[in-house]
Amino acid sequence: MGNTIRLLILLLIFVAMGDGARTNMPTSLYTRSVVDGICKTMIETQGYTCEEHKVTTKDGYILSIQRMPKGKSATKNGVKPPVLLQHGLMMDATTWLLNSPAESLAFILTDNWYDVWLGNTRGTNQSQGHTSLSPNDPAYWNWSWDELVAYDLPATFQYVYEQTGQKLHYVGHSLGTLMALGAFAQKEVTNMVRSAALLSPIAYLGQMPSPLARSAADLFIAEDLYWLGLKEFSLGGEATSKLVDDICKTPNINCTNLMAIFTGPNCCINTSKSYLDHEQPTATKNMIHLAQMIRGGSIAMYDYGNSGENNKYYGQPTPPKYDMASIPNDLPLFLSYGGKDMLSDVKDVQTLLEKLKDHDPDKLVVQYREDYAHADFVFGVNAKQVVYNPLMAFFHLH
Numbered sequence: 001m002g003n004t005i006r007l008l009i010l011l012l013i014f015v016a017m018g019d020g021a022r023t024n025m026p027t028s029l030y031t032r033s034v035v036d037g038i039c040k041t042m043i044e045t046q047g048y049t050c051e052e053h054k055v056t057t058k059d060g061y062i063l064s065i066q067r068m069p070k071g072k073s074a075t076k077n078g079v080k081p082p083v084l085l086q087h088g089l090m091m092d093a094t095t096w097l098l099n100s101p102a103e104s105l106a107f108i109l110t111d112n113w114y115d116v117w118l119g120n121t122r123g124t125n126q127s128q129g130h131t132s133l134s135p136n137d138p139a140y141w142n143w144s145w146d147e148l149v150a151y152d153l154p155a156t157f158q159y160v161y162e163q164t165g166q167k168l169h170y171v172g173h174s175l176g177t178l179m180a181l182g183a184f185a186q187k188e189v190t191n192m193v194r195s196a197a198l199l200s201p202i203a204y205l206g207q208m209p210s211p212l213a214r215s216a217a218d219l220f221i222a223e224d225l226y227w228l229g230l231k232e233f234s235l236g237g238e239a240t241s242k243l244v245d246d247i248c249k250t251p252n253i254n255c256t257n258l259m260a261i262f263t264g265p266n267c268c269i270n271t272s273k274s275y276l277d278h279e280q281p282t283a284t285k286n287m288i289h290l291a292q293m294i295r296g297g298s299i300a301m302y303d304y305g306n307s308g309e310n311n312k313y314y315g316q317p318t319p320p321k322y323d324m325a326s327i328p329n330d331l332p333l334f335l336s337y338g339g340k341d342m343l344s345d346v347k348d349v350q351t352l353l354e355k356l357k358d359h360d361p362d363k364l365v366v367q368y369r370e371d372y373a374h375a376d377f378v379f380g381v382n383a384k385q386v387v388y389n390p391l392m393a394f395f396h397l398h
Contacts, residue, residue: 141285
């Protein structure tokens with residue numbers, strides 16, 4: 001296992017350096033490929049109606065949002081409740097679409113009379129627009145999940161709220177749960193929320209057992225990359241594919257377990273699918289912020305490394321903490337977590353639940369699946385029966 005961890009950390013460094021070199025190229029030497037929208041490539045191909053939308057954040061990032069206004073099997077009349085789905089780290093809205101329509105949450109919800117909206121955070125291939133910056137500019141990548149909490153999520157919520165005239169249900173996975181918890185603690189968007197379902201909830205990371213993530217955090221890998229001038233962190237590209245192929249040929253490394261090294265041993269995903277092929281870029285600064293959470297065990301804003309810089313940004317020598325206990329006690333929450341998850345660890349989730357101990361018990365549903373790991377919640381072939389049906393029953397109550 002130790003050699004595997006070292007090899008995969010080298011993969012992260014190698015890939016990030018390759019993409020970092022690309023990011024620092026003059027625009028005339030590097031042009032990002034134009035990608036078709038998610039509607040065209042992932043939704044309409046399945047026979048569903050889809051709309052592409054754009055929303056601009058207060059700090060200038062132009063985000064792509066997809067809307068699935070109607071399903072195939074829904075026959076009711078009346079106004080549909082809107083639901084926003086927010087993906088996890090280094091993924092995009094395709095998270096909710098990669099399995100068959102009978103197994104993927106976006107299709108399931110739209111077929112069950114929901115007005116489905118799919119969010120894509122800044123930096124993902126679908127959301128690389130900006131009012132003044134190019135993704136080739138290092139300044140474009142000067143953000144962490146603090147900005148996703150302060151700008152991306154509020155802008156997306158506000159847009160859907162204005163388009164539909166209704167409060168939203170929310171589903172987040174992994175980083176999507178951290179964004180929501182941070183926003184709820186800051187009282188952002190809570191006036192537009194009907195309820196929130198948090199799958200593999202991330203708030204505290206101090207007890208994370210993932211060997212790759214913890215080793216990378218303890219070795220300050222992301223900080224080193226940032227110091228080298230590599231502002232964009234990405235696992236994509238031909239170089240990565242070749243390197244992964246080489247790793248798969250290494251003795252004692254089984255590529256069917258490659259995802260498990262990151263996420264834990266997923267029980268129920270379709271092993272014939274290559275989910276890692278859909279990974280997206282993020283900011284190296286975002287990876288640093290997450291590493292700080294792993295090392296420090298608390299949920300706080302980005303630490304600039306010294307009291308002077310923190311004073312400059314926050315007016316205090318240490319970063320402000322997000323107080324999970326300040327989340328409104330009457331906000332309906334559905335939390336689902338797994339016993340095999342190596343990113344959203346059981347002990348860390350218990351820390352979160354302790355912070356929510358005063359939450360209205362009629363507004364808090366907690367689901368535990370002993371056999372589920374991190375990816376099962378979005379890619380599990382049995383997730384509809386295990387997670388999504390209880391989730392929709394929870395939505396129906398609110």
